[in-house]
Amino acid sequence: MSSNDDREQRHNQRMARKKEVVDAAIAAATDKRGVLVVNTGNGKGKSSAAFGMVARALGHGQRVAVVQFIKGRSDTGEEAFFQQYALQQPERLVWQVCGEGFTWETQDLARDQATAAAAWQVALRYLSDPAYDLVVLDELTYLFKYRWLDLDAAIASLQARPPLQHVAITGRAAPEALIAAADTVSEINVVKHAFKAGIAAQPGVDY
Ligand code: ATP
Ligand code: MG
Numbered sequence: 001m002s003s004n005d006d007r008e009q010r011h012n013q014r015m016a017r018k019k020e021v022v023d024a025a026i027a028a029a030t031d032k033r034g035v036l037v038v039n040t041g042n043g044k045g046k047s048s049a050a051f052g053m054v055a056r057a058l059g060h061g062q063r064v065a066v067v068q069f070i071k072g073r074s075d076t077g078e079e080a081f082f083q084q085y086a087l088q089q090p091e092r093l094v095w096q097v098c099g100e101g102f103t104w105e106t107q108d109l110a111r112d113q114a115t116a117a118a119a120w121q122v123a124l125r126y127l128s129d130p131a132y133d134l135v136v137l138d139e140l141t142y143l144f145k146y147r148w149l150d151l152d153a154a155i156a157s158l159q160a161r162p163p164l165q166h167v168a169i170t171g172r173a174a175p176e177a178l179i180a181a182a183d184t185v186s187e188i189n190v191v192k193h194a195f196k197a198g199i200a201a202q203p204g205v206d207y
Contacts, residue, residue, distance in 0.1 A: 034165040035183040036158060040141065040174035043188035044206075050136045050168040051078045054093075057166075058085070062133035063092055065126035069119050069171075070099040070139040076207045098122055099139070116148035130162035141171030144178070155181045 037053070039046035057064050066082065079095065086093040098119035120143070126135045143149035155177060158167060169178070179185050194202075201207055 033163055034161065034167070036181060037166070037168040037184045037186075038174050038179060038182040039168065039170045039186050039188065040172060040179075041187040041189050042172055043190040044193060045188045046170040046172075047138050048078070049186070049188075050138060050170050051082070053134060053166075053168050054082065054136060057134040058092060061092075063131055064094075064134045064136070065132045066093070066095045066136040066138060067119065067123045067126070067140075068095075068097045068099060068138045069116075070142055071097050072139075073207055075203075077204060094126075096122055112146065113148050116143045119143075120149055120154065124157060127157055127161045127165070127167070130165060132162075132165060134166045134168065135161075137167065137169045139171045140169045141174045141178070144175050145173055151175055151177055154178075 037050075039049050051066075054064050054066060068079075079097070082093060082095050086095050099115070123135070123137055123140075126132045140154075144151050144154070158181065161167065169182075174185070195206075
């Protein structure tokens with residue numbers, strides 16, 4: 001047998017073993033229920049991954065609600081794209097921006113808390129409606145960081161949501177208790193970011 005045949009045989013055996021392991025894992029994963037996904041960390045890709053899930057869910061004919069808790073800028077491509085979709089198919093997608101009242105500069109705590117509470121009420125509407133298959137809570141973690149929203153109460157509401165409803169939460173520094181309550185958690189770390197090299201935020205990449 002040539003060394004190439006030998007390599008091929010070993011490769012095929014490895015792949016067969018791998019397939020057995022993967023097939024067994026797939027067969028064992030029989031639970032079907034809504035999952036709580038958290039995308040956190042300082043690297044780029046938290047919100048865009050959640051919006052990828054929105055596209056995925058809509059592609060499957062699911063009903064989706066997006067609540068944005070902090071409005072960074074008003075000209076994002078994702079908002080333009082999905083608002084257009086929401087306009088055409090309002091029964092399939094709602095996209096609600098709630099963070100416009102936050103005041104980083106004035107640090108008016110009472111006002112910020114009131115804005116956060118109102119935004120959370122918007123989220124609760126979707127989190128209590130089983131008609132929504134996916135609820136995205138974009139940049140929610142900042143409300144915990146600044147203590148504008150009670151963490152335990154928020155987690156209790158997340159856990160009381162309809163059993164088949166998926167939720168995706170994004171934002172840096174997700175609190176431990178939220179990570180513990182979630183089913184799927186990704187921490188996206190920075191290896192490099194173009195902004196640090198002086199490259200301005202690019203449409204289609206950064207917003
Ligand atoms: P994206 O919306 O691209 O998925 P994100 O949600 O992970 O990013 P945010 O912290 O919400 O990140 O910041 C949003 C904006 O800041 C985006 O324009 C993103 O490219 C940029 N950004 C994200 N991470 C970094 C970083 N480490 N340094 C500089 N800019 C960043
Ligand atoms: Mg984000």
